[in-house]
Amino acid sequence: MERFKLERVNNFIMEAITDHTWESGAVFNPGVAGKNGEIHLLYRAVEGNNYSSIGYARLDLKGNVLQRWDKPVIAREWPIEKHGCEDPRIVFFENRYLIFYTGFDGKNPQKGENARIIMAETADFISYKKIAMVGPDRQDKDAMIFPEKIKDKIAFIHRIEPNIHLAYFDDIEHLSKPEAAYWPDHIKNLQNHTLLYPVFNWETKKIGVGPPPLRTDAGWLLIYHGVDNAMTYRAGAALLDINDPFKIIARLPYPILEPEKEYEKIGDVNMVVFPQGAIVSNNELQVYYGAADKVIGFAVCKVSDIIDALWKHRS
Numbered sequence: 389m390e391r392f393k394l395e396r397v398n399n400f401i402m403e404a405i406t407d408h409t410w411e412s413g414a415v416f417n418p419g420v421a422g423k424n425g426e427i428h429l430l431y432r433a434v435e436g437n438n439y440s441s442i443g444y445a446r447l448d449l450k451g452n453v454l455q456r457w458d459k460p461v462i463a464r465e466w467p468i469e470k471h472g473c474e475d476p477r478i479v480f481f482e483n484r485y486l487i488f489y490t491g492f493d494g495k496n497p498q499k500g501e502n503a504r505i506i507m508a509e510t511a512d513f514i515s516y517k518k519i520a521m522v523g524p525d526r527q528d529k530d531a532m533i534f535p536e537k538i539k540d541k542i543a544f545i546h547r548i549e550p551n552i553h554l555a556y557f558d559d560i561e562h563l564s565k566p567e568a569a570y571w572p573d574h575i576k577n578l579q580n581h582t583l584l585y586p587v588f589n590w591e592t593k594k595i596g597v598g599p600p601p602l603r604t605d606a607g608w609l610l611i612y613h614g615v616d617n618a619m620t621y622r623a624g625a626a627l628l629d630i631n632d633p634f635k636i637i638a639r640l641p642y643p644i645l646e647p648e649k650e651y652e653k654i655g656d657v658n659m660v661v662f663p664q665g666a667i668v669s670n671n672e673l674q675v676y677y678g679a680a681d682k683v684i685g686f687a688v689c690k691v692s693d694i695i696d697a698l699w700k701h702r703s
Contacts, residue, residue, distance in 0.1 A: 392697035394623070394645045394675055394687035401451040402431065402684040410435050410460050411443055414656055416678030419478040419599075420665030421485055425449060428513045429665065429676065430476040430487065431684060433460060434656075440464075440472030442489060444513060449669055451686040461516055468493050468504050468521060477532045477664060479600045485510050486560075488532045491521065505531040505546065507564065520564040524548070524571040530596035533563070534633070535603070543633060545583065545601075548575075550594035552584040552612065554633060583634060584626065588641050590616050591624065598623060598663035599675070603630070606695045607637045611663050611675060614643065621660040622646040623677065627698045638698040645677070645687055655680025 406412045411433035418431040427447040432440050441460035445453050462473050471494030479486045487508040495502045505523040510516045523531055523546050530547035537543075541556040542563055555574055557563040574581055586595050591614025601608040608628040613621050622643035629635035647659045658680055665676035671691050679685040 391642050392640070392644060392689075392694060394689050396649070397451050397686045397688055399649065399685070400651050400679055400683035401447070401686045402429075402445065402453060402456075403682070404434075405456075408433075408458055410441055413438075414682045415443065416681050416684055417475045417662055418665045418676045418678070418684050419476040419487065419489075420667055420674075420676050421478045421480055422449075422667035422669060425669075426454065427667065427674075427676075428478070428485075429684075430461070430478060432472075432474050432476070432678070438472070440474045440492070442473050442476050446513075449674070461513075462487070462489065462508060462518075466491060466506070466518070466521075469506070470494060473506070475529070475664060477600055479532055479535050481533060481535055482560075485513070486533065487516070488522075490529050503527050503529055505529070519560075522563055524575055526575070530598075532597065532600045534601050534608070538631065538633065545597050547594075547596040548578065550586055551582045552595055552597055553578065553581045554583040555581060583628075584610075584612070584636070584639075586614065587639070588614070588624075590614055590620075590622050590643050590646075592616050593619070595624075598677075599666035601628065601633070602666060602668060602673070604668075604691060604695060606699070608633055609673075609691075609694070609698075611644075611666055613662055619659065620647060621662055623661055623663045623675070625694060625698060627695070636703050638700075638702045640698060640701055644689075644694070645675070647680070649679070649685075651683055652679040652685065655682030657681035661685065 413434040442462035446455040468491035472492040474490040476489040534543040593615040598611040623645040626639040627637040662678040
């Protein structure tokens with residue numbers, strides 16, 4: 389059976405600007421939002437010894453950069469961020485853009501305070517406000533919410549290795565300030581909140597959500613990354629029930645994008661494609677991804693084609 393694959397566009401579309409100290413080392417792992425036929429893109433920018441902040445660019449729908457700010461829009465300010473603001477994901481929710489990124493303090497990765505999820509917001513991609521640190525009090529990454537409520541609840545996805553988990557909240561305030569017992573109870577019963585486990589040989593080590601879920605007529609389209617025992621990062625796809633995301637309608641047993649180009653194989657971290665932003669425009673799925681932790685790549689397909697491929701692997 390022929391495997392479905394995303395199609396790359398223009399090789400990589402953004403790289404570091406060496407004249408800008410804050411993004412002189414690498415740019416990668418972008419989140420995106422589509423508006424008025426253009427793309428707002430937030431990306432991880434690296435300087436020095438892997439210190440990160442978040443930059444902004446505006447693109448057309450073909451991946452061409454129209455505007456790029458010469459200063460970061462989200463900088464290291466909080467103690468948890470003293471080594472980095474990393475890997476932003478963007479969700480348009482209730483008339484504002486919510487941004488979920490990783491705050492990294494540079495300490496021992498085995499300690500829970502090492503990496504935590506920060507939620508911020510913007511209305512215009514000009515001014516930004518940090519709202520709160522969210523999620524459990526332990527190492528947590530790859531987080532965001534669904535772009536609409538499910539059964540009148542906010543659905544929050546996060547990743548405690550090696551699995552993808554889902555938690556429900558009444559509203560943004562509840563997500564920001566849950567009751568004291570909420571996360572301890574969630575962690576104690578984590579198996580009841582697990583959305584996806586690693587299943588296939590290309591994702592044996594761990595998995596994590598890529599872009600925020602995309603609503604389609606067939607269900608929630610979930611693009612995620614999988615890591616094998618050789619630490620190669622690939623992109624996969626699953627289809628979740630609209631009203632109950634814990635119900636997996638379909639899941640491809642093979643990756644839809646994997647390191648093949650030189651810029652995906654060789655970089656600051658070799659053998660990585662890391663999807664993190666996606667939009668749908670005129671039945672075209674556009675996926676923006678980090679390549680080898682060095683540059684930003686861009687790949688596309690027809691929404692109908694990826695749904696057809698998933699439909700062949702129904703649960």
